Amino acid sequence: MAEIAASVPAQANALRRDAAGPSGTKPRHVLSRRNIFLYGTLIMVALYYLLPLYVMVVTSLKGMPEIRLGNIFSPPLEITFEPWVKAWSQACTGLNCDGLSRGFWNSVRITVPSVLLSIAIASVNGYALANWRFKGADTFFIILIVGAFIPYQVMIYPIVIILREIGIYGTLTGLVIVHSIFGMPILTLLFRNYFTSMPEELFRAARVDGAGFWGIYLRIMLPMSMPIFVVAIILQVTGIWNDFLFGVVYTRPDTYPMTVQLNNIVNSVQGVKEYNVNMAATILTGLVPLIVYFVSGKLFVRGIAAGAVKG
Amino acid sequence: MSSLAQPEMSNSERPNQLFRNLNAKVASIPMILTALAVFVGGTAWTVLYSFTNSKLLPRLNFVGVDQYYRLWATPRWLVSIENLLIYGIISLVFSLVIGFVLAALLDQKIRFEDTFRTIFLYPFALSFIVTGLVWQWLLNPDFGIQRVVRDLGWTSFSFDPLYNSSIVIYGISIAALWQGTGLIMCLMLAGLRGIDEDIWKAARVDGIPMWKTYLFIVIPMMRPVFITTLVIIAAGIVKVYDLVVAQTSGGPGIASEVPAKYVYDYMFFAQNLGQGFAASTMMLLSVVIVIVPWAYLEFGGKKRG
Numbered sequence: 001m002a003e004i005a006a007s008v009p010a011q012a013n014a015l016r017r018d019a020a021g022p023s024g025t026k027p028r029h030v031l032s033r034r035n036i037f038l039y040g041t042l043i044m045v046a047l048y049y050l051l052p053l054y055v056m057v058v059t060s061l062k063g064m065p066e067i068r069l070g071n072i073f074s075p076p077l078e079i080t081f082e083p084w085v086k087a088w089s090q091a092c093t094g095l096n097c098d099g100l101s102r103g104f105w106n107s108v109r110i111t112v113p114s115v116l117l118s119i120a121i122a123s124v125n126g127y128a129l130a131n132w133r134f135k136g137a138d139t140f141f142i143i144l145i146v147g148a149f150i151p152y153q154v155m156i157y158p159i160v161i162i163l164r165e166i167g168i169y170g171t172l173t174g175l176v177i178v179h180s181i182f183g184m185p186i187l188t189l190l191f192r193n194y195f196t197s198m199p200e201e202l203f204r205a206a207r208v209d210g211a212g213f214w215g216i217y218l219r220i221m222l223p224m225s226m227p228i229f230v231v232a233i234i235l236q237v238t239g240i241w242n243d244f245l246f247g248v249v250y251t252r253p254d255t256y257p258m259t260v261q262l263n264n265i266v267n268s269v270q271g272v273k274e275y276n277v278n279m280a281a282t283i284l285t286g287l288v289p290l291i292v293y294f295v296s297g298k299l300f301v302r303g304i305a306a307g308a309v310k311g
Numbered sequence: 312m313s314s315l316a317q318p319e320m321s322n323s324e325r326p327n328q329l330f331r332n333l334n335a336k337v338a339s340i341p342m343i344l345t346a347l348a349v350f351v352g353g354t355a356w357t358v359l360y361s362f363t364n365s366k367l368l369p370r371l372n373f374v375g376v377d378q379y380y381r382l383w384a385t386p387r388w389l390v391s392i393e394n395l396l397i398y399g400i401i402s403l404v405f406s407l408v409i410g411f412v413l414a415a416l417l418d419q420k421i422r423f424e425d426t427f428r429t430i431f432l433y434p435f436a437l438s439f440i441v442t443g444l445v446w447q448w449l450l451n452p453d454f455g456i457q458r459v460v461r462d463l464g465w466t467s468f469s470f471d472p473l474y475n476s477s478i479v480i481y482g483i484s485i486a487a488l489w490q491g492t493g494l495i496m497c498l499m500l501a502g503l504r505g506i507d508e509d510i511w512k513a514a515r516v517d518g519i520p521m522w523k524t525y526l527f528i529v530i531p532m533m534r535p536v537f538i539t540t541l542v543i544i545a546a547g548i549v550k551v552y553d554l555v556v557a558q559t560s561g562g563p564g565i566a567s568e569v570p571a572k573y574v575y576d577y578m579f580f581a582q583n584l585g586q587g588f589a590a591s592t593m594m595l596l597s598v599v600i601v602i603v604p605w606a607y608l609e610f611g612g613k614k615r616g
Contacts, residue, residue, distance in 0.1 A: 038419055038421060042417075042421070046430045048489075049433070050451060053445075059448065072454055073459060125341070132335035133332075140339065141342075146350075149546055154595045180341075181345050188342065218335075218485075244438065244552075259553075263440050267560060276452065282441050282444045285441055286436075286437045290436055305389070
């Protein structure tokens with residue numbers, strides 16, 4: 001019914017077009033009132049969105065005297081890279097004065113294994129749920145998805161106890177496990193949906209040929225689902241790099257990830273505030289996800305549309 | 312569909328049910344552990360211990376709902392809840408409106424659509440810490456926007472939301488909207504692209520003005536998109552934490568405290584675990600209040616319909 005109803009106006013339109021002679025839309029003037037309004041609004045909004053990034057970059061390239069005298073929006077009169085060097089290798093948090101580089105490497109050592117482990121677990125979960133359903137599997141899956149909506153604050157303390165019992169509380173290993181746990185719901189959903197949409201015949205043919213659980217996964221599913229793996233990697237790299245709460249709860253000062261260290265540098269109450277160093281440190285921390293974002297383009301949109309459920 | 316995928320076992324030698332699909336079960340152990348031990352077990356543990364007087368260490372010494380009485384008598388918690396409500400309403404209304412309007416503008420077959428979309432969405436790639444610190448700098452009264460406007464000659468101009476306890480939560484909302492609207496725009500744009508082109512043609516033939524088409528035809532058709540978006544925004548609101556830590560650390564005073572920060576501070580600084588557990592249970596309750604009606608509408612309604 002709906003299809004018929006929808007096609008009626010289309011037919012009417014087609015008829016009209018035939019009768020009217022020249023087809024296609026009327027050519028518009030480039031400077032029509034509509035266009036000025038449309039592009040004007042979009043450009044204004046775009047400028048608003050770009051402003052903070054611009055101010056960050058400009059501030060980080062100025063010296064402190066210029067910041068005190070000038071205006072945050074003005075470009076630097078004298079470009080200096082000293083704040084960047086200082087942020088990277090000399091900025092202080094507490095007693096440590098070796099800069100953000102420590103946090104950067106901690107974040108690398110957290111992000112890489114977390115991304116690999118969480119995706120490995122979730123893709124196998126999704127595969128089992130899509131192709132090898134066993135009794136009760138769906139119950140666990142539903143618990144997992146509902147669990148994604150539980151505020152982390154409810155579960156952080158029990159996890160502290162579990163990690164302490166195993167003896168890895170405060171270590172990077174512990175944090176990697178925490179990231180794998182909390183990445184599981186959304187990633188499992190992502191992989192389950194992807195594997196379910198793959199042709200059933202493929203799976204059955206492999207079964208007939210005698211391939212088992214792992215054989216099918218490694219030789220058929222894995223090579224055929226590279227796009228979804230890329231989406232998952234983008235989602236996890238940005239998510240884990242940007243995490244603050246788990247970093248601050250499950251690591252110690254010398255293993256703090258970059259976001260936690262950045263916050264400690266900028267919001268430390270001791271000493272003279274060096275805004276240029278702070279902004280350089282802020283850009284440095286935002287650089288990894290920004291690069292991922294600009295390189296991945298449309299895939300990033302797919303990833304966040306899926307990952308948004310995580311909130 | 313799924314029954315096809317299950318390997319058929321011959322009836323003559325039926326092995327133990329436990330060993331059917333053994334590999335899949337072994338592979339699902341991390342999922343099962345996470346679901347049961349962390350999500351169910353952890354949540355139940357926290358709720359249970361919220362009825363105890365645990366201080367530095369969790370102890371099973373039940374005191375009924377004392378912790379909840381104390382929680383709702385603590386000014387800091389009341390401020391947190393009030394802030395969460397204001398922040399939540401602002402986030403919901405503005406990100407839906409701005410997100411939809413931006414999506415509608417981008418949907419006008421404009422040039423450079425990809426460029427605009429990339430610009431509106433890039434803040435979403437940044438962490439709340441980075442977002443909070445940038446806006447802390449922009450809203451700094453001595454150097455930021457206030458100073459720039461004053462230097463232009465308007466010396467009485469005042470715009471210092473982060474240093475004014477009565478409006479600090481609005482200052483935080485500004486940063487949150489800057490970070491998050493791009494995502495809402497993307498979801499809305501996907502929804503708009505899902506609307507059949509013929510609807511637009513029909514509306515044009517009938518001479519319905521564009522704003523009316525949006526308001527009375529397109530938006531009602533996008534109901535599922537709006538509901539999903541609403542749930543996403545709501546789930547994000549309850550979790551707000553890093554942004555406040557980065558921008559104001561809860562200040563000035565306790566003016567920008569939020570529940571998530573209350574939980575963290577009571578668990579890890581104030582060494583008052585019971586309070587932390589009670590507060591986190593309240594957060595769980597607020598999520599349940601949002602999610603259950605949604606799940607009922609989404610999944611419960613479909614079965615009957």
